[in-house]
Amino acid sequence: MRRITIFAGLATLLLSHPPAAAQQRSGGTTVQPGEPCPAGMTEVRPNNCQAPRLPPPSIVDYRPRSTLVTAEHRVPRAKFPAIDFHGHPAGLAGTREGLTRLGGSLDGIGVRMMVVADNVSGDRLREMVAAIRGTPAMRDRVRVLAGIDFSGVGPGWAARAVRQLEADVAAGAVGVGEIPKSLGLSIRKADGTRLRIDDPELDPVWDACARLHIPVFIHTADPQEFFREIDNTNERWLELALFPNRRYPRDQFPSFEQLTTERDNLFRRHRRTTFVAAHMGWHANDLPRLARMLDAMPNVYTEVGAVLYDIGRQPRAARDFFIRYQDRILFGKDSFQPEEYPYYWRVFETQDDYFDYYRPYHAFWKLYGIDLPDEVLKKIYYQNALKLLPGLPQTGWPK
Ligand SMILES: [Zn+2]
Numbered sequence: 001m002r003r004i005t006i007f008a009g010l011a012t013l014l015l016s017h018p019p020a021a022a023q024q025r026s027g028g029t030t031v032q033p034g035e036p037c038p039a040g041m042t043e044v045r046p047n048n049c050q051a052p053r054l055p056p057p058s059i060v061d062y063r064p065r066s067t068l069v070t071a072e073h074r075v076p077r078a079k080f081p082a083i084d085f086h087g088h089p090a091g092l093a094g095t096r097e098g099l100t101r102l103g104g105s106l107d108g109i110g111v112r113m114m115v116v117a118d119n120v121s122g123d124r125l126r127e128m129v130a131a132i133r134g135t136p137a138m139r140d141r142v143r144v145l146a147g148i149d150f151s152g153v154g155p156g157w158a159a160r161a162v163r164q165l166e167a168d169v170a171a172g173a174v175g176v177g178e179i180p181k182s183l184g185l186s187i188r189k190a191d192g193t194r195l196r197i198d199d200p201e202l203d204p205v206w207d208a209c210a211r212l213h214i215p216v217f218i219h220t221a222d223p224q225e226f227f228r229e230i231d232n233t234n235e236r237w238l239e240l241a242l243f244p245n246r247r248y249p250r251d252q253f254p255s256f257e258q259l260t261t262e263r264d265n266l267f268r269r270h271r272r273t274t275f276v277a278a279h280m281g282w283h284a285n286d287l288p289r290l291a292r293m294l295d296a297m298p299n300v301y302t303e304v305g306a307v308l309y310d311i312g313r314q315p316r317a318a319r320d321f322f323i324r325y326q327d328r329i330l331f332g333k334d335s336f337q338p339e340e341y342p343y344y345w346r347v348f349e350t351q352d353d354y355f356d357y358y359r360p361y362h363a364f365w366k367l368y369g370i371d372l373p374d375e376v377l378k379k380i381y382y383q384n385a386l387k388l389l390p391g392l393p394q395t396g397w398p399k
Helices: 002-016 020-025 096-109 122-133 157-170 200-211 237-242 256-269 278-282 287-296 315-324 338-349 374-388
Strands: 042-045 048-050 082-088 111-120 142-146 176-179 216-218 275-277 300-303
Touching: 082 374, 096 111, 096 122, 096 338, 111 122, 111 176, 111 374, 122 142, 122 157, 142 157, 157 200, 200 256, 256 275, 256 278, 256 287, 275 278, 278 287, 278 300, 287 300, 287 315, 315 374, 338 374
Parallel strands: 082 111, 111 142, 176 216, 216 275, 275 300
Antiparallel strands: 042 048, 142 176
């Protein structure tokens, strides 16, 4: 221990006054402009790389504590009653007891209503709707989207799927979703080929959604880094190393570009159908691209679930984006962990600087508040969802 201290002291001394000869002795290496440092070294002066004098900790263990002293505004409850459009309440919506517990959790975080996006249909959907209608305190606080069963797409499939959708809507479904990412990534047609997101055999279903005035909530692909090589430049290295099944190697899966192109074809081909692209279409790291999509496709909306790390790392650009597209963005959370919602409120409602995200393995950076105006918060929290889903209880919301 003592030896390490002396050694570290010596290193500091060398770092603050590095004579050329000392740099050579301590392993400094010159690189050409634009050339990366060799492995295990970092750039300490222009084109000069050096290795740490101490064994570097693993990125799993390196948790620097911020010394920044700045204003902190915790936001346990949303400023306006919110609708979680991307609800996966983990079984709570199916029974009275579960719904009552769900209500307690939602009260604590300021969420008035949840739209369950669990891809349910037929008996399961009818049971869920019956449980909601049979729980007076929750009757106006939960609604359900209908799922589409994409197995066996081939002759006769579309007519069956449309009949089932009509039955689900008659049973109380207020929209379609969440269309899972497996559409495009892995689902096969009856003939064994990959079912493309823009496959024309699906067209009658999207047309039926327009006729029934229900939006389609669709999750396509995943973060673009999941489709890339897992190397030292991958922003999601730790996540992919923790959860290797989140990777989509090129030789087994279509590319991110292929999937998002198919999705955009679908959106363009069905102008009368309203689509809500989940997770900001996985373009929250490329807001100009998402802006082009929303500009070109007036039938497309988007939802913010599980991409807070990208919104909160670009507070100025994100604020501009949310203000410009305030009529096209819906609040949704995805995974139901009540203690995580306050991070969303803090990003949307405050000007706080440099605070932690809730999943350190998602992001190696801090978040910043984007301080949205009240009129924009209201639209994102509930007004846009009420407009898109006539089947939601429409009374009792703040003006
Ligand atoms: Zn989801």
